[in-house]
Amino acid sequence: MIRKKGRERHILSGILGAAAAAFLLSGCGGAVLPGEGPSTASVLEEAHGTDDEARHEYAIVPLDEQVVRALAGFEPQGMRKVFGAGSPRTFQNRLGVGDVLQINIWEAAENGLFSTQEKKRTELPPVQIDRSGRITIPFVGSVRAAGYSPLQLQKRIERALEGKAISPQVMVTVVRNVANSVVVNGDVRKPGRYQMSLKGDRLLDIIAAAGGAAAPARETMVTLIRHGRRGIQNLKRVIRDPSENIYVRPGDQIYLSHNPQTFTAFGAVVKTGEYPFDSDRVNILEAVARAGGLLDNRADSKGVFLFRLESNRVLRAAGVAPERLASAGRTPTVYVLDMSRPKAFFVAQGMVMRDNDVIYVANSVSTELQKFLSLLNAGTAAVRGTYAAATVSD
Numbered sequence: 001m002i003r004k005k006g007r008e009r010h011i012l013s014g015i016l017g018a019a020a021a022a023f024l025l026s027g028c029g030g031a032v033l034p035g036e037g038p039s040t041a042s043v044l045e046e047a048h049g050t051d052d053e054a055r056h057e058y059a060i061v062p063l064d065e066q067v068v069r070a071l072a073g074f075e076p077q078g079m080r081k082v083f084g085a086g087s088p089r090t091f092q093n094r095l096g097v098g099d100v101l102q103i104n105i106w107e108a109a110e111n112g113l114f115s116t117q118e119k120k121r122t123e124l125p126p127v128q129i130d131r132s133g134r135i136t137i138p139f140v141g142s143v144r145a146a147g148y149s150p151l152q153l154q155k156r157i158e159r160a161l162e163g164k165a166i167s168p169q170v171m172v173t174v175v176r177n178v179a180n181s182v183v184v185n186g187d188v189r190k191p192g193r194y195q196m197s198l199k200g201d202r203l204l205d206i207i208a209a210a211g212g213a214a215a216p217a218r219e220t221m222v223t224l225i226r227h228g229r230r231g232i233q234n235l236k237r238v239i240r241d242p243s244e245n246i247y248v249r250p251g252d253q254i255y256l257s258h259n260p261q262t263f264t265a266f267g268a269v270v271k272t273g274e275y276p277f278d279s280d281r282v283n284i285l286e287a288v289a290r291a292g293g294l295l296d297n298r299a300d301s302k303g304v305f306l307f308r309l310e311s312n313r314v315l316r317a318a319g320v321a322p323e324r325l326a327s328a329g330r331t332p333t334v335y336v337l338d339m340s341r342p343k344a345f346f347v348a349q350g351m352v353m354r355d356n357d358v359i360y361v362a363n364s365v366s367t368e369l370q371k372f373l374s375l376l377n378a379g380t381a382a383v384r385g386t387y388a389a390a391t392v393s394d
Helices: 002-026 040-046 065-072 079-083 150-161 203-209 235-240 284-290 312-317 343-350 365-393
Strands: 059-062 100-106 121-123 134-137 141-144 169-176 181-186 192-195 220-226 229-234 253-258 262-267 273-276 299-311 330-337 358-363
Touching: 040 299, 065 312, 065 343, 079 220, 079 229, 100 150, 141 150, 150 169, 181 203, 203 220, 203 235, 203 253, 220 235, 229 235, 262 284, 284 299, 284 343, 284 358, 299 312, 312 330, 330 343
Parallel strands: 059 330, 181 253, 262 358
Antiparallel strands: 100 121, 100 169, 134 141, 181 192, 220 229, 220 253, 262 273, 299 330, 299 358
């Protein structure tokens, strides 16, 4: 009898040990239960830090209409915002340094400076506008050419030949136009310098002349540099939005770069992984859908998080307190979307994803509870087996 009671005490100790182990695994709230990432509560709590901390680890920003509007005001500036739409009237065919000209001079009678019995025209050798903007004409000398149109230069030469040639008529043809050209480089099929047409050219006209982009349009970024100013836009957006297809100007530099934008989704979604943008503009709702949506049996609809290294200027506009911002100018930020509220779906449509964004969906509390119960059942099952074995041995 004494031996049996001792064995029972041993079994009861095993049961208590299993329960204690399950309780410790639960971490008095699920802190150490195995999982794919932090819980909703831990994400929200860790952002606050302690009272004596001058800076917090990251900023928490609940997504609402006000925040989305503030973020929209800081979207990367495209071509139209930086340069304006422009107009073909702004393009003036002016000669410039480096242009090569072909000049023909006619006279009304024979035996003049530029005419003979055989012909009344003289074709001068091609002449290039020098660094001072001038060219040299026989019997005229140095003539200012840069800044004038070909027609204006013709009139200037004719006036300079009056009294020297017999009723001179001049024709100026541009053989090589450097001043009225743009340079296209980067991921295009035929990089180089391209002369502009007299009608004026838009951005897509010049890209087409260069053979088009070497990579898909949605993965190509277009950079236009003009007088030190810089505009950047996705090529697919330029194609889709006519206002971004601005008129180019002489001297513009156009650079195309292959830059496939991606975001990462993990946690309680159907399919975790890295996803490319399938268009030039993807909102957070579309991004979650790309990952298969939330897992019905695991996801916490109140715990949809977007992780991003955000500019302090953007966060101040979104209403984040200055003391919560990092001193480096950019602050690790977690945007929180509560998808349990129907209104959140409208908010999510306005929240535009950026390259390298991370979406994380936390597990629900019921999932953590289910893990705890599973651990508890595993522990008690082992104890029941031990008790049964002990009972049989008696």
